[in-house]
Amino acid sequence: xxxxxxxxxxxxxxxxxxxxxxxxxxxxxxxxxxxPDPIADEVLTRILAAAHSSPSVGLSQPWSFIIIRDGxxxxxxxxxxxxxxxxxxxxxxxGRLALYSALKLQGISEAALNICVTCDRMRGGPVVLGRxxxxxxxxxxxxxxxxxxxxxxxxxxxxVGWVSIFRQDDLRRILGIPAHVVPVAYLCLxxxxxxxxxxxxxxxxxxxxxxxxDMVFQDRWGxxx
Amino acid sequence: xxxxxxxxxxxxxxxxxxxxxxxxxxxxxxxxxxxPDPIADEVLTRILAAAHSSPSVGLSQPWSFIIIRDGxxxxxxxxxxxxxxxxxxxxxxxGRLALYSALKLQGISEAALNICVTCDRMRGGPVVLGRxxxxxxxxxxxxxxxxxxxxxxxxxxxxVGWVSIFRQDDLRRILGIPAHVVPVAYLCLxxxxxxxxxxxxxxxxxxxxxxxxDMVFQDRWGxxx
Numbered sequence: 001x002x003x004x005x006x007x008x009x010x011x012x013x014x015x016x017x018x019x020x021x022x023x024x025x026x027x028x029x030x031x032x033x034x035x036p037d038p039i040a041d042e043v044l045t046r047i048l049a050a051a052h053s054s055p056s057v058g059l060s061q062p063w064s065f066i067i068i069r070d071g072x073x074x075x076x077x078x079x080x081x082x083x084x085x086x087x088x089x090x091x092x093x094x095g096r097l098a099l100y101s102a103l104k105l106q107g108i109s110e111a112a113l114n115i116c117v118t119c120d121r122m123r124g125g126p127v128v129l130g131r132x133x134x135x136x137x138x139x140x141x142x143x144x145x146x147x148x149x150x151x152x153x154x155x156x157x158x159x160v161g162w163v164s165i166f167r168q169d170d171l172r173r174i175l176g177i178p179a180h181v182v183p184v185a186y187l188c189l190x191x192x193x194x195x196x197x198x199x200x201x202x203x204x205x206x207x208x209x210x211x212x213x214d215m216v217f218q219d220r221w222g223x224x225x
Numbered sequence: 226x227x228x229x230x231x232x233x234x235x236x237x238x239x240x241x242x243x244x245x246x247x248x249x250x251x252x253x254x255x256x257x258x259x260x261p262d263p264i265a266d267e268v269l270t271r272i273l274a275a276a277h278s279s280p281s282v283g284l285s286q287p288w289s290f291i292i293i294r295d296g297x298x299x300x301x302x303x304x305x306x307x308x309x310x311x312x313x314x315x316x317x318x319x320g321r322l323a324l325y326s327a328l329k330l331q332g333i334s335e336a337a338l339n340i341c342v343t344c345d346r347m348r349g350g351p352v353v354l355g356r357x358x359x360x361x362x363x364x365x366x367x368x369x370x371x372x373x374x375x376x377x378x379x380x381x382x383x384x385v386g387w388v389s390i391f392r393q394d395d396l397r398r399i400l401g402i403p404a405h406v407v408p409v410a411y412l413c414l415x416x417x418x419x420x421x422x423x424x425x426x427x428x429x430x431x432x433x434x435x436x437x438x439d440m441v442f443q444d445r446w447g448x449x450x
Contacts, residue, residue, distance in 0.1 A: 005428035006258070009420040010251075012380045016244035019237065020380040023245045024275045024373050026235075033231070045437075050249045052437045054372065057389060059424050059432040066442045073444055088357040100354065118446075129325065129431065130389045132313040137389050139361065140409060143368035144375075147279065148249050151376065155237045155245040164282060164355045164362050176446040184365060195234040199284050203230035206354065207284035212270075212277045217291045219298055221343075221401040 023151045029200060030159030031103075034110045034190035043156050044113075047189075050152035051117070056141035057131045060124030063145045063184075066175055068114040073174060077186070078108045080170035081163060088165050099206060106163040111188035116175055117146050119182045142184045149187070159192035248376045254425060255384030259335045259415035268381050269338075272414075275377035276342070281366035282356045285349030288370045288409075291400055293339040298399060302411070303333045305395035306388060313390050324431060331388040336413035341400055342371050344407045367409045374412070384417035 012020070048065055056062060068074060085105065092100045108114060119142040124131075131137045150160045163186045171183040201207050217223045237245070273290055281287060293299060310330065317325045333339060344367040349356075356362045375385045388411045396408040426432050442448045 005421045005423060005425075006419045007422045009258075009382065009384070009417045011382050012244065012247070015240065016247065017380040019241035019244035020248045020376060021271070021275065022237070022241065024377060025278050027278075027280070029280050033234075046246070048441060049437055050246065052440060053250050053252075055252070055254055055375070055387065059426040059434070061435050061440070064440045064442060064446075066444070066446060066448070068444055070444045084358050088354075091352045091357055103354075105355070124432075127316045129313075129328075129426070130330070130387075132316055132390060133309050133392055134389050136361075136364065139364065140368040140371070143365040144372040146365070147369040147372035148376075150280070150369075151245060151373075152249060155242040157234065157236050159234070162280065162355075164359050165357060167358055174445075178446065181446070192234045194231045196230045197232045198230055200230075201284040201354070209284070210286050212274055215277060215286070215289045216273060217289060219291070219293055219295045220399075221289075221291060221403065221406070223291070 023154045026195065027150055027154045028159065028195045030161040030192060030195065031105060031107050031200065033159055033192045033194050034107045034112070034188065035193060037112065037191045039112045039158060039189060039191070043158070047149055047152045047156060047158065051145040051149035054141065054145035054148045057137040058124055058129030060128045060138060060141070062119045062123045062138040063142045064118045064120065066116040066118065068116065074109050074114060076174045077114070080166055080174060081106055081108060084165045084167050103204060103206070105165060107161050107188045108163065110190070112190040115187045115189060116171065116183055117142060117185040117187065118177060119184050120180065121182060122180050139182065139184060146185045153189060157191055158189055159195065161188040163188060248379045251420065252375055252379045253384065253420045255386040255417060255420065256329045256332050256425065258384055258417045258419050259332045259337065259413065260418060262337065262416045264337045264383060264414060264416070268383065272374055272377045272381060272383065276370040276374035279366065279370035279373045282362040283349055283354030285353045285363060285366070287344045287348045287363040288367045289343045289345065291341040291343065293341065299334050299339060301399045302339070305391055305399060306331055306333065309390045309392050328429060330390060332386050332413045333388065335415070337415040340412045340414060341396065341408055342367060342410040342412065343402060344409050345405065346407060347405050364407065364409060371410045378414060382416055383414055384420065386413040388413060
Protein backbone atom coordinates (compact mmCIF):
# COMPACT_ATOMS: atom_id res chain seq x y z
CA UNK A 1 0.00 0.00 0.00
CA UNK A 2 2.42 2.70 -1.13
CA UNK A 3 1.33 6.24 -0.29
CA UNK A 4 1.44 7.30 -3.91
CA UNK A 5 0.12 10.67 -4.83
CA UNK A 6 1.39 12.70 -1.86
CA UNK A 7 2.39 16.16 -3.07
CA UNK A 8 3.47 19.34 -1.32
CA UNK A 9 0.40 21.19 -0.05
CA UNK A 10 0.90 24.49 -1.86
CA UNK A 11 -0.02 27.42 0.36
CA UNK A 12 -2.73 29.85 -0.67
CA UNK A 13 -1.60 33.45 -1.14
CA UNK A 14 -3.33 36.13 0.93
CA UNK A 15 -5.28 37.12 -2.20
CA UNK A 16 -6.38 33.55 -2.87
CA UNK A 17 -7.45 33.08 0.72
CA UNK A 18 -9.44 36.31 0.58
CA UNK A 19 -11.18 35.11 -2.57
CA UNK A 20 -12.24 31.87 -0.89
CA UNK A 21 -13.65 33.80 2.05
CA UNK A 22 -15.38 36.21 -0.34
CA UNK A 23 -17.28 33.34 -1.93
CA UNK A 24 -18.18 31.94 1.49
CA UNK A 25 -19.36 35.23 2.99
CA UNK A 26 -21.00 36.72 -0.12
CA UNK A 27 -22.98 33.60 -1.02
CA UNK A 28 -26.70 34.27 -0.77
CA UNK A 29 -29.92 32.30 -1.03
CA UNK A 30 -31.46 33.97 -4.07
CA UNK A 31 -35.18 34.14 -4.71
CA UNK A 32 -35.92 37.39 -6.49
CA UNK A 33 -32.80 38.62 -8.30
CA UNK A 34 -32.51 36.22 -11.22
CA UNK A 35 -31.78 37.70 -14.67
CA PRO A 36 -33.15 35.94 -17.75
CA ASP A 37 -29.67 35.41 -19.31
CA PRO A 38 -28.83 31.76 -20.01
CA ILE A 39 -25.98 30.04 -18.19
CA ALA A 40 -23.18 29.08 -20.59
CA ASP A 41 -22.56 25.35 -20.87
CA GLU A 42 -18.92 25.65 -19.80
CA VAL A 43 -19.92 27.62 -16.71
CA LEU A 44 -22.53 25.03 -15.78
CA THR A 45 -19.97 22.26 -16.28
CA ARG A 46 -17.48 23.99 -13.97
CA ILE A 47 -20.15 24.42 -11.31
CA LEU A 48 -21.20 20.78 -11.54
CA ALA A 49 -17.56 19.63 -11.50
CA ALA A 50 -17.12 21.61 -8.28
CA ALA A 51 -20.08 19.75 -6.77
CA HIS A 52 -18.71 16.43 -7.99
CA SER A 53 -15.37 17.27 -6.35
CA SER A 54 -16.98 17.14 -2.90
CA PRO A 55 -16.00 14.76 -0.16
CA SER A 56 -18.13 11.63 -0.10
CA VAL A 57 -18.28 8.92 2.49
CA GLY A 58 -16.15 5.98 1.33
CA LEU A 59 -15.78 7.75 -2.05
CA SER A 60 -19.34 6.64 -2.77
CA GLN A 61 -20.25 9.81 -4.75
CA PRO A 62 -23.95 9.31 -4.05
CA TRP A 63 -25.11 12.45 -5.85
CA SER A 64 -26.84 13.00 -9.19
CA PHE A 65 -27.78 16.31 -10.77
CA ILE A 66 -31.02 16.69 -12.71
CA ILE A 67 -30.78 19.85 -14.83
CA ILE A 68 -34.28 21.14 -15.41
CA ARG A 69 -34.91 23.61 -18.23
CA ASP A 70 -38.22 22.34 -19.61
CA GLY A 71 -41.00 24.87 -19.02
CA UNK A 72 -43.80 22.37 -18.54
CA UNK A 73 -41.85 20.45 -15.92
CA UNK A 74 -41.01 23.68 -14.15
CA UNK A 75 -44.69 24.61 -14.10
CA UNK A 76 -45.48 21.29 -12.43
CA UNK A 77 -42.70 21.86 -9.90
CA UNK A 78 -44.00 25.34 -9.21
CA UNK A 79 -47.49 23.97 -8.64
CA UNK A 80 -46.05 21.37 -6.26
CA UNK A 81 -44.30 24.15 -4.36
CA UNK A 82 -47.53 26.16 -4.20
CA UNK A 83 -49.44 23.22 -2.77
CA UNK A 84 -46.84 22.51 -0.13
CA UNK A 85 -46.45 26.18 0.68
CA UNK A 86 -50.19 26.47 1.34
CA UNK A 87 -49.72 23.77 3.97
CA UNK A 88 -46.62 25.47 5.34
CA UNK A 89 -48.34 28.83 5.64
CA UNK A 90 -50.99 27.37 7.91
CA UNK A 91 -48.31 26.48 10.45
CA UNK A 92 -47.77 30.16 11.20
CA UNK A 93 -50.15 32.71 12.70
CA UNK A 94 -50.50 36.39 13.44
CA GLY A 95 -47.66 38.63 12.39
CA ARG A 96 -45.50 35.66 11.41
CA LEU A 97 -48.22 34.47 9.04
CA ALA A 98 -48.45 37.87 7.40
CA LEU A 99 -44.68 38.10 7.04
CA TYR A 100 -44.40 34.51 5.79
CA SER A 101 -47.09 35.11 3.20
CA ALA A 102 -45.26 38.18 1.90
CA LEU A 103 -41.93 36.37 1.45
CA LYS A 104 -40.85 35.26 -2.00
CA LEU A 105 -39.53 31.76 -1.40
CA GLN A 106 -38.69 30.49 -4.89
CA GLY A 107 -37.62 31.55 -8.36
CA ILE A 108 -38.40 28.29 -10.15
CA SER A 109 -39.60 29.82 -13.40
CA GLU A 110 -37.54 33.04 -13.51
CA ALA A 111 -34.20 31.30 -12.96
CA ALA A 112 -32.20 30.26 -16.03
CA LEU A 113 -32.40 26.66 -14.93
CA ASN A 114 -33.12 24.45 -11.94
CA ILE A 115 -31.04 21.61 -10.55
CA CYS A 116 -32.37 18.83 -8.37
CA VAL A 117 -29.49 17.32 -6.40
CA THR A 118 -30.27 13.78 -5.31
CA CYS A 119 -28.70 11.13 -3.09
CA ASP A 120 -28.79 7.48 -4.17
CA ARG A 121 -28.98 5.59 -0.86
CA MET A 122 -27.76 2.40 -2.56
CA ARG A 123 -24.78 3.78 -4.40
CA GLY A 124 -21.53 2.20 -3.25
CA GLY A 125 -23.22 -1.12 -2.45
CA PRO A 126 -24.53 -2.59 0.79
CA VAL A 127 -21.49 -1.67 2.91
CA VAL A 128 -19.86 1.71 2.41
CA LEU A 129 -16.63 2.55 4.22
CA GLY A 130 -17.40 5.17 6.86
CA ARG A 131 -21.16 4.69 6.59
CA UNK A 132 -21.27 1.59 8.77
CA UNK A 133 -22.34 3.47 11.93
CA UNK A 134 -24.19 6.48 10.55
CA UNK A 135 -26.48 5.74 7.66
CA UNK A 136 -27.04 9.45 6.97
CA UNK A 137 -23.45 10.19 5.99
CA UNK A 138 -24.36 9.81 2.30
CA UNK A 139 -26.94 12.56 2.73
CA UNK A 140 -24.28 14.72 4.37
CA UNK A 141 -21.94 14.08 1.41
CA UNK A 142 -24.67 15.25 -0.92
CA UNK A 143 -25.26 18.42 1.11
CA UNK A 144 -21.51 19.13 0.92
CA UNK A 145 -21.81 18.85 -2.87
CA UNK A 146 -24.61 21.42 -2.80
CA UNK A 147 -22.40 23.81 -0.86
CA UNK A 148 -19.51 23.36 -3.31
CA UNK A 149 -21.92 24.04 -6.16
CA UNK A 150 -23.22 27.15 -4.42
CA UNK A 151 -19.78 28.64 -3.81
CA UNK A 152 -18.61 27.91 -7.35
CA UNK A 153 -21.77 29.55 -8.66
CA UNK A 154 -21.11 32.67 -6.57
CA UNK A 155 -17.61 32.91 -8.06
CA UNK A 156 -19.18 32.64 -11.53
CA UNK A 157 -21.69 35.43 -10.88
CA UNK A 158 -24.55 32.93 -10.66
CA UNK A 159 -27.06 33.14 -7.84
CA VAL A 160 -28.52 29.99 -6.28
CA GLY A 161 -31.75 29.59 -4.33
CA TRP A 162 -32.52 26.40 -2.39
CA VAL A 163 -36.25 25.61 -2.40
CA SER A 164 -37.17 23.03 0.23
CA ILE A 165 -40.93 23.40 0.50
CA PHE A 166 -42.04 20.33 -1.44
CA ARG A 167 -43.69 17.08 -0.58
CA GLN A 168 -40.91 14.65 -1.53
CA ASP A 169 -43.37 12.43 -3.35
CA ASP A 170 -44.29 15.31 -5.66
CA LEU A 171 -40.65 15.79 -6.66
CA ARG A 172 -40.24 12.05 -7.14
CA ARG A 173 -43.33 11.81 -9.33
CA ILE A 174 -42.63 14.84 -11.50
CA LEU A 175 -38.95 14.05 -12.03
CA GLY A 176 -39.23 10.25 -12.12
CA ILE A 177 -36.90 9.81 -9.15
CA PRO A 178 -36.79 6.20 -7.87
CA ALA A 179 -37.84 5.40 -4.31
CA HIS A 180 -34.29 4.67 -3.12
CA VAL A 181 -33.09 8.09 -4.24
CA VAL A 182 -33.66 11.14 -2.01
CA PRO A 183 -34.12 14.58 -3.53
CA VAL A 184 -31.83 16.48 -1.15
CA ALA A 185 -31.94 19.92 -2.72
CA TYR A 186 -33.99 21.71 -5.36
CA LEU A 187 -31.95 24.65 -6.62
CA CYS A 188 -32.75 27.61 -8.85
CA LEU A 189 -29.77 29.09 -10.69
CA UNK A 190 -29.33 32.25 -12.71
CA UNK A 191 -27.13 35.23 -13.29
CA UNK A 192 -27.61 38.02 -10.78
CA UNK A 193 -26.80 41.70 -10.84
CA UNK A 194 -27.74 42.36 -7.24
CA UNK A 195 -27.52 40.38 -4.03
CA UNK A 196 -28.47 41.06 -0.44
CA UNK A 197 -25.47 41.95 1.68
CA UNK A 198 -26.65 39.62 4.43
CA UNK A 199 -29.20 36.82 4.75
CA UNK A 200 -32.43 37.94 3.06
CA UNK A 201 -34.47 36.53 5.95
CA UNK A 202 -32.60 38.93 8.22
CA UNK A 203 -33.20 41.88 5.87
CA UNK A 204 -36.90 40.96 5.82
CA UNK A 205 -37.12 40.81 9.61
CA UNK A 206 -37.76 37.07 9.82
CA UNK A 207 -34.72 36.21 11.94
CA UNK A 208 -31.21 37.26 12.73
CA UNK A 209 -27.71 35.90 12.72
CA UNK A 210 -26.55 34.71 16.10
CA UNK A 211 -23.08 35.48 17.47
CA UNK A 212 -20.52 32.81 16.57
CA UNK A 213 -19.36 32.66 20.19
CA ASP A 214 -22.74 31.26 21.23
CA MET A 215 -22.12 28.27 18.94
CA VAL A 216 -18.64 27.35 20.14
CA PHE A 217 -17.92 25.03 23.05
CA GLN A 218 -14.63 23.79 24.48
CA ASP A 219 -13.97 20.07 24.95
CA ARG A 220 -17.59 19.18 25.65
CA TRP A 221 -21.16 20.38 25.06
CA GLY A 222 -21.67 23.57 27.05
CA UNK A 223 -17.93 23.92 27.77
CA UNK A 224 -16.72 27.51 27.95
CA UNK A 225 -13.09 28.69 27.95
CA UNK B 226 -41.38 44.92 3.51
CA UNK B 227 -38.78 47.09 1.79
CA UNK B 228 -36.04 45.14 0.01
CA UNK B 229 -33.30 46.76 2.06
CA UNK B 230 -29.80 45.49 1.74
CA UNK B 231 -29.71 44.80 -2.02
CA UNK B 232 -26.27 45.64 -3.32
CA UNK B 233 -24.52 45.19 -6.67
CA UNK B 234 -23.23 41.62 -6.93
CA UNK B 235 -19.54 42.36 -7.49
CA UNK B 236 -18.04 39.98 -10.05
CA UNK B 237 -15.13 37.75 -9.13
CA UNK B 238 -11.93 38.33 -11.11
CA UNK B 239 -10.48 35.38 -13.01
CA UNK B 240 -7.84 35.06 -10.28
CA UNK B 241 -10.44 35.05 -7.51
CA UNK B 242 -12.53 32.47 -9.33
CA UNK B 243 -9.48 30.27 -9.80
CA UNK B 244 -8.72 30.52 -6.07
CA UNK B 245 -12.23 29.35 -5.17
CA UNK B 246 -11.88 26.38 -7.52
CA UNK B 247 -8.42 25.66 -6.10
CA UNK B 248 -9.88 25.28 -2.62
CA UNK B 249 -12.69 23.09 -3.95
CA UNK B 250 -10.50 20.79 -6.01
CA UNK B 251 -7.46 20.64 -3.68
CA UNK B 252 -9.49 19.92 -0.53
CA UNK B 253 -8.60 16.49 0.83
CA UNK B 254 -9.80 14.19 3.59
CA UNK B 255 -6.68 14.06 5.74
CA UNK B 256 -5.79 11.15 7.98
CA UNK B 257 -2.02 10.82 8.05
CA UNK B 258 -0.40 14.15 7.17
CA UNK B 259 -1.02 16.24 10.30
CA UNK B 260 1.89 18.27 11.67
CA PRO B 261 2.07 18.90 15.42
CA ASP B 262 2.01 22.72 15.06
CA PRO B 263 -0.87 24.41 16.88
CA ILE B 264 -3.58 26.28 14.99
CA ALA B 265 -3.51 29.99 15.77
CA ASP B 266 -6.64 31.30 17.47
CA GLU B 267 -7.32 33.86 14.74
CA VAL B 268 -7.08 31.16 12.05
CA LEU B 269 -9.48 28.92 13.96
CA THR B 270 -11.88 31.83 14.38
CA ARG B 271 -11.83 32.56 10.64
CA ILE B 272 -12.50 28.90 9.86
CA LEU B 273 -15.40 28.75 12.33
CA ALA B 274 -16.80 32.04 11.02
CA ALA B 275 -16.78 30.50 7.54
CA ALA B 276 -18.79 27.56 8.85
CA HIS B 277 -21.17 29.89 10.65
CA SER B 278 -21.66 31.81 7.38
CA SER B 279 -23.32 28.80 5.79
CA PRO B 280 -26.85 28.71 4.49
CA SER B 281 -29.32 27.39 7.03
CA VAL B 282 -32.93 26.48 6.57
CA GLY B 283 -35.11 29.38 7.74
CA LEU B 284 -31.93 31.03 9.14
CA SER B 285 -32.12 28.51 11.98
CA GLN B 286 -28.31 28.14 12.30
CA PRO B 287 -28.67 24.71 13.90
CA TRP B 288 -24.94 24.05 14.26
CA SER B 289 -22.61 24.10 17.24
CA PHE B 290 -18.87 23.49 17.24
CA ILE B 291 -17.20 21.59 20.08
CA ILE B 292 -13.46 22.28 19.93
CA ILE B 293 -11.66 19.34 21.48
CA ARG B 294 -8.06 19.74 22.61
CA ASP B 295 -8.08 17.78 25.89
CA GLY B 296 -5.89 14.69 25.64
CA UNK B 297 -7.97 12.48 27.91
CA UNK B 298 -11.16 13.21 25.99
CA UNK B 299 -9.37 12.52 22.74
CA UNK B 300 -8.19 9.18 24.09
CA UNK B 301 -11.77 8.27 24.90
CA UNK B 302 -12.86 9.33 21.43
CA UNK B 303 -10.09 7.27 19.88
CA UNK B 304 -11.16 4.23 21.90
CA UNK B 305 -14.75 4.77 20.74
CA UNK B 306 -13.52 4.88 17.15
CA UNK B 307 -11.50 1.68 17.67
CA UNK B 308 -14.52 -0.15 19.05
CA UNK B 309 -16.76 0.92 16.18
CA UNK B 310 -14.06 0.23 13.63
CA UNK B 311 -13.72 -3.35 14.90
CA UNK B 312 -17.42 -3.76 14.09
CA UNK B 313 -16.99 -2.05 10.73
CA UNK B 314 -14.06 -4.24 9.75
CA UNK B 315 -16.16 -7.37 10.16
CA UNK B 316 -18.51 -6.16 7.42
CA UNK B 317 -15.78 -6.68 4.83
CA UNK B 318 -14.07 -9.88 3.73
CA UNK B 319 -11.23 -11.18 1.60
CA GLY B 320 -9.12 -8.60 -0.19
CA ARG B 321 -11.41 -5.77 0.88
CA LEU B 322 -10.94 -6.76 4.52
CA ALA B 323 -7.17 -6.74 4.16
CA LEU B 324 -7.22 -3.39 2.41
CA TYR B 325 -9.70 -1.92 4.90
CA SER B 326 -7.58 -3.07 7.82
CA ALA B 327 -4.50 -1.39 6.34
CA LEU B 328 -6.20 1.98 5.87
CA LYS B 329 -5.54 4.78 8.35
CA LEU B 330 -9.00 6.22 8.95
CA GLN B 331 -8.42 8.85 11.65
CA GLY B 332 -5.89 11.27 13.08
CA ILE B 333 -7.72 12.03 16.33
CA SER B 334 -4.63 12.33 18.53
CA GLU B 335 -2.06 13.59 16.01
CA ALA B 336 -4.20 16.47 14.77
CA ALA B 337 -3.77 19.86 16.46
CA LEU B 338 -7.38 19.77 17.52
CA ASN B 339 -10.71 18.07 16.81
CA ILE B 340 -14.08 19.67 16.14
CA CYS B 341 -17.40 17.95 16.61
CA VAL B 342 -20.01 19.73 14.48
CA THR B 343 -23.50 19.14 15.80
CA CYS B 344 -27.07 19.86 14.71
CA ASP B 345 -29.64 20.93 17.31
CA ARG B 346 -32.89 19.49 15.96
CA MET B 347 -34.92 21.89 18.10
CA ARG B 348 -33.16 25.12 17.27
CA GLY B 349 -35.44 27.60 15.58
CA GLY B 350 -38.50 26.33 17.44
CA PRO B 351 -41.25 23.89 16.50
CA VAL B 352 -41.85 25.32 13.00
CA VAL B 353 -38.89 26.39 10.91
CA LEU B 354 -39.44 28.16 7.59
CA GLY B 355 -38.43 25.76 4.81
CA ARG B 356 -38.29 22.74 7.12
CA UNK B 357 -42.03 22.13 7.12
CA UNK B 358 -41.88 19.36 4.50
CA UNK B 359 -38.40 17.91 4.94
CA UNK B 360 -37.32 17.48 8.52
CA UNK B 361 -33.74 16.70 7.50
CA UNK B 362 -33.02 20.12 6.03
CA UNK B 363 -31.40 21.19 9.32
CA UNK B 364 -28.95 18.30 8.98
CA UNK B 365 -28.24 19.44 5.43
CA UNK B 366 -27.56 22.97 6.66
CA UNK B 367 -25.07 21.56 9.15
CA UNK B 368 -23.31 19.52 6.46
CA UNK B 369 -23.03 22.70 4.37
CA UNK B 370 -21.33 24.34 7.35
CA UNK B 371 -18.85 21.46 7.46
CA UNK B 372 -18.03 22.00 3.80
CA UNK B 373 -17.50 25.75 4.34
CA UNK B 374 -15.22 24.94 7.27
CA UNK B 375 -13.28 22.45 5.15
CA UNK B 376 -12.69 24.86 2.26
CA UNK B 377 -11.67 27.70 4.58
CA UNK B 378 -9.25 25.34 6.30
CA UNK B 379 -7.70 24.36 2.96
CA UNK B 380 -7.14 28.03 2.15
CA UNK B 381 -5.45 28.42 5.55
CA UNK B 382 -3.10 25.46 5.00
CA UNK B 383 -5.04 23.34 7.48
CA UNK B 384 -6.00 19.80 6.63
CA VAL B 385 -9.31 18.33 7.76
CA GLY B 386 -10.27 14.67 8.18
CA TRP B 387 -13.89 13.62 8.73
CA VAL B 388 -14.15 10.57 11.00
CA SER B 389 -17.58 8.95 10.82
CA ILE B 390 -16.98 5.52 12.34
CA PHE B 391 -18.50 6.05 15.77
CA ARG B 392 -21.54 4.79 17.58
CA GLN B 393 -23.45 8.04 18.04
CA ASP B 394 -24.18 7.19 21.65
CA ASP B 395 -20.43 7.03 22.37
CA LEU B 396 -19.94 10.56 21.02
CA ARG B 397 -22.95 11.78 22.98
CA ARG B 398 -21.71 10.24 26.21
CA ILE B 399 -18.09 11.37 25.94
CA LEU B 400 -18.91 14.91 24.84
CA GLY B 401 -22.09 15.36 26.90
CA ILE B 402 -24.22 16.00 23.81
CA PRO B 403 -27.98 16.10 24.60
CA ALA B 404 -30.32 13.62 22.97
CA HIS B 405 -31.96 16.20 20.70
CA VAL B 406 -28.59 17.18 19.22
CA VAL B 407 -27.04 15.09 16.44
CA PRO B 408 -23.28 14.84 16.09
CA VAL B 409 -23.10 15.33 12.31
CA ALA B 410 -19.33 15.39 11.81
CA TYR B 411 -16.26 14.62 13.88
CA LEU B 412 -13.34 16.47 12.32
CA CYS B 413 -9.59 16.35 12.89
CA LEU B 414 -7.73 19.55 11.98
CA UNK B 415 -4.06 20.36 11.68
CA UNK B 416 -1.46 22.03 9.55
CA UNK B 417 -0.27 19.92 6.63
CA UNK B 418 2.84 20.01 4.50
CA UNK B 419 1.71 17.33 2.06
CA UNK B 420 -1.64 16.30 0.61
CA UNK B 421 -2.76 13.63 -1.80
CA UNK B 422 -3.37 15.03 -5.26
CA UNK B 423 -6.65 13.09 -5.51
CA UNK B 424 -8.91 11.23 -3.09
CA UNK B 425 -6.73 9.08 -0.81
CA UNK B 426 -9.17 6.16 -1.18
CA UNK B 427 -8.46 6.26 -4.91
CA UNK B 428 -4.68 6.37 -4.34
CA UNK B 429 -5.04 3.38 -1.99
CA UNK B 430 -7.03 1.39 -4.54
CA UNK B 431 -10.27 1.38 -2.55
CA UNK B 432 -12.42 3.11 -5.18
CA UNK B 433 -12.31 5.56 -8.01
CA UNK B 434 -13.87 8.79 -9.09
CA UNK B 435 -16.73 8.34 -11.52
CA UNK B 436 -17.14 10.52 -14.62
CA UNK B 437 -19.26 13.61 -13.98
CA UNK B 438 -21.33 12.87 -17.08
CA ASP B 439 -22.69 9.73 -15.44
CA MET B 440 -24.17 11.87 -12.66
CA VAL B 441 -25.95 14.44 -14.83
CA PHE B 442 -29.49 14.05 -16.13
CA GLN B 443 -31.64 16.38 -18.22
CA ASP B 444 -35.14 17.35 -17.09
CA ARG B 445 -35.83 14.08 -15.33
CA TRP B 446 -34.11 11.10 -13.70
CA GLY B 447 -32.31 9.14 -16.40
CA UNK B 448 -32.80 11.92 -18.97
CA UNK B 449 -29.96 12.26 -21.47
CA UNK B 450 -29.34 15.17 -23.85
